[in-house]
Amino acid sequence: MNAVEILFGDGRYLFLWRGLEVTLLLTVFATVIGLVIGLVIALLQQSEWRPLAASKSLRLQQWRPLAGLANIYTTIIRGTPALVQLLIMYYVVFGSYRGVPKLWIASLAFGINSGAYVAEIIRGGIESIDRGQVEAARSLGLSRWQTMRYVVLPQALKQSLPSLISEGITLLKETSVVGWIGMNDLMRGADNIRFQTATAFESLFAAALIYLGLTTLFTRVMRRVERRLRASD
Amino acid sequence: MIDIKQLHKKYGKNHVLRGIDLSVDRGEVVVVLGSSGGGKSTLLRCINMIEVPTSGRIWVDGIEMTDPATDLNKARTELGMVFQQFNLFPHMTVLDNIMLAPVKVRKLTRTKAKKIALAALDQVGLRDKANDYPSHLSGGQKQRVAIARALAMQPQVLLFDEPTSALDPEMVDEVLAVIKRLAETGITMMVVTHEMSFARDVASRILFLDGGLIIEDGAPEKVINHSSHPKVQSFFAALS
Numbered sequence: 001m002n003a004v005e006i007l008f009g010d011g012r013y014l015f016l017w018r019g020l021e022v023t024l025l026l027t028v029f030a031t032v033i034g035l036v037i038g039l040v041i042a043l044l045q046q047s048e049w050r051p052l053a054a055s056k057s058l059r060l061q062q063w064r065p066l067a068g069l070a071n072i073y074t075t076i077i078r079g080t081p082a083l084v085q086l087l088i089m090y091y092v093v094f095g096s097y098r099g100v101p102k103l104w105i106a107s108l109a110f111g112i113n114s115g116a117y118v119a120e121i122i123r124g125g126i127e128s129i130d131r132g133q134v135e136a137a138r139s140l141g142l143s144r145w146q147t148m149r150y151v152v153l154p155q156a157l158k159q160s161l162p163s164l165i166s167e168g169i170t171l172l173k174e175t176s177v178v179g180w181i182g183m184n185d186l187m188r189g190a191d192n193i194r195f196q197t198a199t200a201f202e203s204l205f206a207a208a209l210i211y212l213g214l215t216t217l218f219t220r221v222m223r224r225v226e227r228r229l230r231a232s233d
Numbered sequence: 234m235i236d237i238k239q240l241h242k243k244y245g246k247n248h249v250l251r252g253i254d255l256s257v258d259r260g261e262v263v264v265v266l267g268s269s270g271g272g273k274s275t276l277l278r279c280i281n282m283i284e285v286p287t288s289g290r291i292w293v294d295g296i297e298m299t300d301p302a303t304d305l306n307k308a309r310t311e312l313g314m315v316f317q318q319f320n321l322f323p324h325m326t327v328l329d330n331i332m333l334a335p336v337k338v339r340k341l342t343r344t345k346a347k348k349i350a351l352a353a354l355d356q357v358g359l360r361d362k363a364n365d366y367p368s369h370l371s372g373g374q375k376q377r378v379a380i381a382r383a384l385a386m387q388p389q390v391l392l393f394d395e396p397t398s399a400l401d402p403e404m405v406d407e408v409l410a411v412i413k414r415l416a417e418t419g420i421t422m423m424v425v426t427h428e429m430s431f432a433r434d435v436a437s438r439i440l441f442l443d444g445g446l447i448i449e450d451g452a453p454e455k456v457i458n459h460s461s462h463p464k465v466q467s468f469f470a471a472l473s
């Protein structure tokens with residue numbers, strides 16, 4: 001069999017085509033979930049709520065439970081493989097809910113995973129904003145939250161945009177393990193062709209090329225965004 | 234208008250303010266002088282509680298800033314502050330910079346806030362820059378916008394922390410002229426500056442801060458020419 005026959009014979013290209021659809025949907029859903037979670041976590045990390053400020057021990061005075069919780073989340077998520085998190089989500093968390101579509105479960109798992117990285121990116125953006133911005137806003141009477149909402153976050157998110165796109169690209173590649181819970185994504189599509197035709201080279205390289213095409217495209221977008229941002233500074 | 238009793242501020246072991254007592258009346262223009270690191274900025278920043286005092290009490294217009302029960306966000310609206318580095322919000326136009334606090338803090342309608350903002354821009358002579366972004370302005374224009382932003386809250390007191398120190402020399406005068414005009418409107422002001430001509434001509438009173446204490450306090454003439462304090466004498470001698 002030649003490459004064309006391997007990939008296109010018996011409609012085998014549909015494995016790749018449908019797989020691509022699943023990969024893209026999963027990436028988009030997970031990215032959106034990740035952005036929402038990441039933003040919330042980044043804001044929790046900034047929380048100055050100290051419920052025990054009146055206590056005697058200095059350590060307890062400084063205790064910021066919300067920031068602590070957020071840090072536990074990012075530590076656990078960033079310290080364990082995405083595949084392990086996916087399998088836990090599928091077999092443990094949703095273990096007794098077999099009616100829930102796998103796409104939702106996987107989107108949630110990857111979204112929660114991405115959220116930890118997004119949070120770190122946004123945290124970096126927030127911390128890069130000059131203290132003078134906060135001081136000016138507070139001196140005008142804005143509350144901590146208003147200062148965050150109207151002064152710090154808009155600038156921080158703008159700064160973070162290239163890294164956030166880069167995180168989306170990482171996520172696209174990370175989703176290639178969803179075959180483990182039986183989803184037919186691009187990677188699994190290539191695998192199916194590999195099994196059917198008992199050849200490895202063509203199917204695997206086809207998948208690699210499609211991934212590469214997508215990441216190249218998004219990297220271009222990121223570079224353009226970066227250039228725009230630099231021009232507007 | 235401003236009353237300070239036994240104000241202390243420490244940064245770790247660094248005891249920056251060592252018991253400031255000060256009373257500023259309505260309409261006074263107080264210029265604060267002193268050597269670098271003497272605590273001038275710290276004093277100003279404690280007054281609006283951007284920096285939290287280690288001990289001591291501060292009242293502004295009868296409201297105790299240092300009382301934990303005070304709504305600081307509300308109290309700060311009576312204290313406009315102008316910074317050395319301008320600190321304009323780069324992602325907003327000049328107009329939005331000025332309207333932000335009137336809309337979000339004073340809860341004015343956008344129409345009303347815009348009117349106030351344009352009036353404030355008129356006061357600093359920059360109405361035609363309303364729709365520009367800060368990055369398109371010169372340093373002097375940035376600082377004038379920052380002044381307009383503070384004015385738009387119609388505060389009782391204006392605090393200036395070296396408003397001309399980050400400016401190119403040719404832009405210093407336009408900013409000082411604006412501050413001088415404001416001083417003539419009778420608003421209470423505290424100004425940290427190294428501009429001696431401004432101190433001499435505009436101040437109703439000069440404070441000299443050294444080692445975290447006010448070591449000289451009086452009319453400009455008296456402080457500049459007749460201080461008995463060797464540190465103050467050598468400060469002015471070095472300038473002339």
Ligand SMILES: Nc1ncnc2c1ncn2[C@@H]1O[C@H](COP(=O)(O)OP(=O)(O)OP(=O)(O)O)[C@@H](O)[C@H]1O
Pocket residue numbers: 244247249267268269270271272273274275276
């Ligand atoms: N946030 C801070 N943390 C630690 N130390 C600080 C902080 N801000 C100021 N200091 C220290 O407090 C002292 C007084 O600083 P301050 O800025 O009030 O002086 P200044 O009189 O305004 O000086 P300058 O003329 O240089 O502006 C300095 O020793 C400075 O290093």
Ligand SMILES: [Mg+2]
Pocket residue numbers: 273274275394395
């Ligand atoms: Mg200073």
